[in-house]
Amino acid sequence: MHLFFLFAAVFLALLIILSLYRAVIGPTVLDRMIGVNAVGSKTTALLILIGLLYHRVDMFVDIALAYAMLNFIAVLAASRYFQKRKGLFDEIERTPKEGDAS
Amino acid sequence: MINLIAAMFILLGLVFFTGGAVGIIRMPDFYSRLHPAGKLDTMGLLMSMIGIALYSVQGFSLGEVLTGLKIILIVVFVFITSPTATHAIVDAGVRAGLEPWTQQRRGEES
Amino acid sequence: MVEQAKVSPQNRSFHQGAPTGPDARLQKSPASYILTFVILFGIWLLLSGRFDLLHLGLGLASCLLVTIFSADLLLPAPNTPRLPGLWFRFIKYIPWLLYQVLVANIHVMYLVFHPRMMDLIDPSIMEFDSRLKSDMSRVTLANSITLTPGTITVHISIYGHITFHVIDIESGKTLPWIMEARIADVFEE
Structure with missing residues (x-):
């Protein structure tokens, strides 16, 4: 069972790298935010698996709970901050299209 | 026996997590990426938490029961906050004026 | 003011x-x-x-x-005697919601792993008028719609007009209406 948890944790870490791809490549800032949110929710599960590996679930559950709350607050704050068009497309097109300035 | 059921639940959760990670990469635009990102991850978290709670609550001592209850608290918390976070991101996208991808736009591009 | x-x-x-x-x-x-x-x-x-x-x-x-x-x-409402019945009906609503979420999850998983995904998905924006009155039931409806994969609530106005984004047409055809009827049942409206 210990080995199974180890493999599950490693697999979850690989999935985190897969979601990190979207956070790095993503064309707009909001796409990066989706990637970061996905990484956060996978990390919550990964923390508890690490707790099972170290036989200290009681401690790691608290850390996971705090991490889930922090992830939620971070996404809320960041999405309030990026509610404007300016700066959203700077990475892919330098000149905005006509009629976009709203 | 309980170990086997717990392992099955954790495997199911990993399958949902895989769907979420692959979906984020494959989907064509911002709005449709939110579908796998927000919800498949929530379901994967629910499944794997059920498995871990089953595994860790075996002796019915006070500490283990408290641990199981805390894991359930995490699941309840995520189930309340995940739609709210998704809604915040989609609201930011609408206010920023992102156009949703449709089959019609795909035909125009290609 | x-x-x-x-x-x-x-x-x-x-x-x-x-x-x-x-x-x-x-x-x-x-x-x-x-x-x-x-x-x-x-x-x-x-x-x-x-x-x-x-x-x-x-x-x-x-x-x-x-x-x-x-x-x-x-608990913003002073009307507490109705709360136990409300919570009881709400707890009865949760297993049905979980079952619907599971079914929709499997549908979205099928879409994600399908090789010709770009042909199968058809994202569009739909809207309908909800007849729910109180804030709490509207929040529950919006969160339930968002929690079900395939549909995301984009906006809900103070008059109950709901705009939501669907990933293909079948996901948004019937489910929000059934969900609204269930929630109206829970909150007795």
Whole structure:
């Protein structure tokens, strides 16, 4: 069972790298935010698996709970901050299209 | 026996997590990426938490029961906050004026 | 100022039987204090996990303080006798919601792993008018729609007009309406 948890944790870490791809490549800032949110929710599960590996679930559950709350607050704050068009497309097109300035 | 059921639940959760990670990469635009990102991850978290709670609550001592209850608290918390976070991101996208991808736009591009 | 802020007065009350005067949401009843204290102290016991005198005393003091300051935030309605029935129906609603979420999850998983995914998905934006009246039931409906994969609530106006984004047409064809009927059942509207 210990080995199974180890493999599950490693697999979850690989999935985190897969979601990190979207956070790095993503064309707009909001796409990066989706990637970061996905990484956060996978990390919550990964923390508890690490707790099972170290036989200290009681401690790691608290850390996971705090991490889930922090992830939620971070996404809320960041999405309030990026509610404007300016700066959203700077990475892919330098000149905005006509009629976009709203 | 309980170990086997717990392992099955954790495997199911990993399958949902895989769907979420692959979906984020494959989907064509911002709005449709939110579908796998927000919800498949929530379901994967629910499944794997059920498995871990089953595994860790075996002796019915006070500490283990408290641990199981805390894991359930995490699941309840995520189930309340995940739609709210998704809604915040989609609201930011609408206010920023992102156009949703449709089959019609795909035909125009290609 | 207060009168201008209230756009539709009949929508503002949490329950139908609640008094609808201008100060209805500011009234505090002892039952809401007791309920808030019980919930807070239960969460304290769960999170601390120690039952000696020091931790219990600390929890008691801080829970009392928070209850005195913010009892009207957690349970804004003074109409507490209807709450147990509401919570009971809400708990009966949760397994149905979980089943629907599971079915929709499997549908989205099928879409994600399908090799010709770009042909299968057909994202579009749909809208409908909800007949739910109170804030709480609308929040529940919006969160339920978002929690079900395939549909995301984009906007819900104060008149109950819901705009949502669907990933293919079948996901959004029937489910939100069934969900609305269920939630109207739960909140007795």
